[in-house]
Amino acid sequence: SLDAITGRGFLTIDDADLLPMPLLTKISKTIGLTDKEMQTTSDLTAAFNSKGLELGIEQAYFTTQYQAIVIEPGGTIDLKNRSVDMYVTALQLRLVGDFVRKVPVIRLFARLKDKLTRLRIEGKWSDPAAKLIKKEPVKDAKDGALSFFTDVADAGGQLTEPIIKRTLGV
Numbered sequence: 001s002l003d004a005i006t007g008r009g010f011l012t013i014d015d016a017d018l019l020p021m022p023l024l025t026k027i028s029k030t031i032g033l034t035d036k037e038m039q040t041t042s043d044l045t046a047a048f049n050s051k052g053l054e055l056g057i058e059q060a061y062f063t064t065q066y067q068a069i070v071i072e073p074g075g076t077i078d079l080k081n082r083s084v085d086m087y088v089t090a091l092q093l094r095l096v097g098d099f100v101r102k103v104p105v106i107r108l109f110a111r112l113k114d115k116l117t118r119l120r121i122e123g124k125w126s127d128p129a130a131k132l133i134k135k136e137p138v139k140d141a142k143d144g145a146l147s148f149f150t151d152v153a154d155a156g157g158q159l160t161e162p163i164i165k166r167t168l169g170v
Contacts, residue, residue, distance in 0.1 A: 003052035004148075011046045012164060019064070023084065023121070025131040028067060030092045031117045036060040037066040043159035046071070047168050053080040061148060061167055065157035066093055070145050083124050089138065089145060090117045095151045116149075 018024055019038045028038050046060035055078075060071035068091050073087025095115045120134045149161045 006049070006051050008049045008058075009047075011044065011048070012159075013042070014159070015041040018044060023125045023132075024062065026133055027069065027088065027090060027119065027121070030133050030135070030149075031067065031092055032128060033066055033092065037064075037167040040064045040066065045158075045159055045164045045168060046135065049076050054078050057086060059168060061105075061152075061159060061163075063152050063159050067091065068093060068149050068152040068157065070148060081124070082126065083169065084132075085122045087136075088119050088121060089117055090119065091149050093153055093157055096149075113136060 018039070019028060019042060024042070027036065040153070041064065044061070047058040048060070049056045049058060054076055057071050057073060057075040057077070059073055060075075062069040062071070070089045072087040072089065075084070075088075077084050077086075080125045092115070116138045119137045119140045120136055121132060122134075123132045125132070148163070148167055151166070155163065
């Protein structure tokens with residue numbers, strides 16, 4: 001049976017048309033992207049484990065030229081029930097501008113904090129966004145997440161190979 005299958009995997013997707021996926025569309029709209037900004041290609045990299053049809057997120061990142069999303073470790077995607085249970089921290093890259101290159105890292109979190117959005121995503125991915133996604137305050141952002149956001153902003157929303165190696169440690 002599929003429930004007996006376990007494993008670990010890595011996935012990297014470069015310049016794909018992922019935004020028609022309902023969950024990514026809902027997240028993008030929740031953080032304020034426009035319909036035009038969602039008509040762009042995306043990059044995704046993820047490390048995950050699987051137990052049958054349930055995927056456990058070890059670490060995952062999603063970017064476009066307009067947004068960067070960190071999917072926090074510990075989230076789950078249940079392919080059988082078509083449901084998700086995860087936290088993400090997202091940033092509209094147009095809100096960042098050039099200040100990420102000019103601000104010392106020590107002060108960067110204070111500058112980024114009001115621009116970051118933390119989302120609790122729980123339920124069936126077919127649920128309306130208002131039911132599926134709840135905004136939460138950003139309490140803390142790990143140094144790794146901050147450097148990810150600044151690296152992606154510098155790279156114009158691209159997940160470059162050096163960024164993937166730093167974030168996933170592969």
